[in-house]
Amino acid sequence: MATPRPNPYSNFNFIVEIDNEEVVGFSEVSGLDSETVPIEYREGSDPTSAMRQLGGTEKYSPVIFKRGITGSLYLWEWRKEARDGGTTFPPTKTVVIKLLNEKHDRNAPAMTWTLTNAWPTKITGPTLSAKGNEFAVEQVDIVHDRLDIS
Known part of the structure; x- marks a missing residue:
């Protein structure tokens, strides 16, 4: 349940659960957006010729x-199931992103984003360089049928 307050929450204090289990840690999550594509419509007998915007898809x-590589193959196995057409296609799961408060209370998140029927469409491996000292980071792109915020 979203918890209103006068000051914003920090963006670094979050967890991700896949099918009610925190299986891997992520350093970054982006793309939590929802859009209704409008349909332009005008009745043929409308003398004003004004276009109306109706709710569409x-x-x-x-x-x-994004996450640092830790050796866990959980995301790759899920992606491989989607690629190879495992027992169901796509192999959907429920993904929940919880923004935590300063007390790190996982049972009472400040805000929650729920992705319904989610599945990975792409995994991007790290950029490897002998000249650098950054962490090896992989990226997973996940599509879904619905986004709910609470």
Whole structure:
């Protein structure tokens, strides 16, 4: 349940659960948006010729998850199931992103985003460089049928 307050929450204090389990940690999540694509409509007998905007299809961007590589193959196995057409296609799961408060209370998040029927469409491996000292980071793009915020 969203918790209103006068000051904004920090964006670094979050967890991601896939099918009610925190299986991997992420350093960044982006693309949590929802859009209704308008349909332009005008009646042929309308003397004003004004176009009306009617609600059309609901559209969601892929949600981008980034994480440092830790050796866990959980996301790759899920992506491989989607690629190879495992037992169901697509192999959907429920993904929940919880923004935590300063007390890090996982049971009472400040805000929650729920992705319904989510599945990974793309995994991007890290950029490897012998000259750098950054962490090896992979990216997973996940599409979904619905986004709910609470």
